[in-house]
Amino acid sequence: GENVGLHLPTLSVQEGDNSIINCAYSNSASDYFIWYKQESGKGPQFIIDIRSNMDKRQGQRVTVLLNKTVKHLSLQIAATQPGDSAVYFCAESQYSTLTFGKGTMLLVSP
């Protein structure tokens, strides 16, 4: 929604750069992790997911890395474009519910 970017950590990159957004999760029993993108005034949009028995998964221009030892998740966006500007949330799942992180704002300048 609007104003969701207030008080968030911000990553500023140039168009064409690679972006890395990080997330620390809390529950070592979580079995599934998801990244969402949220543009201003819209609902969160699914990007990519990864199961806890994997350490890497690739999509189109995006890669998610999972390090269970330190409970860390990252989203890598290759060749970042202005349309990638948004707030990015990680979420962890146990059973049928998700717990979201507080988000990171990505700003891409031309």
Place this chain on the structure above:
Amino acid sequence: DAGITQSPRHKVTETGTPVTLRCHQTENHRYMYWYRQDPGHGLRLIHYSYGVKDTDKGEVSDGYSVSRSKTEDFLLTLESATSSQTSVYFCAINLGGAYEQYFGPGTRLTVT
């Protein structure tokens, strides 16, 4: 948008009044969720439903109730709205996979 609509999209109401938000899906999915989103807090789960008449509480359920009398509709009710319930409310559905949730466009609620 995975067939999810929310109504109303915007609402302004006064403290102490009841408010009901509606989430409607056309996909016949079992799981439906209500979240609120506030600056600095991200998305927090209020209530969810795993079938008709089957609901459970989330992280921030106090002051909210829900009902699901048919598969396609999940209603969120604020019995007596307070200013702390000013927020953007999102509904989500689970598209059959255990974990992927798809979100509606949101309802901006302002309690004056």
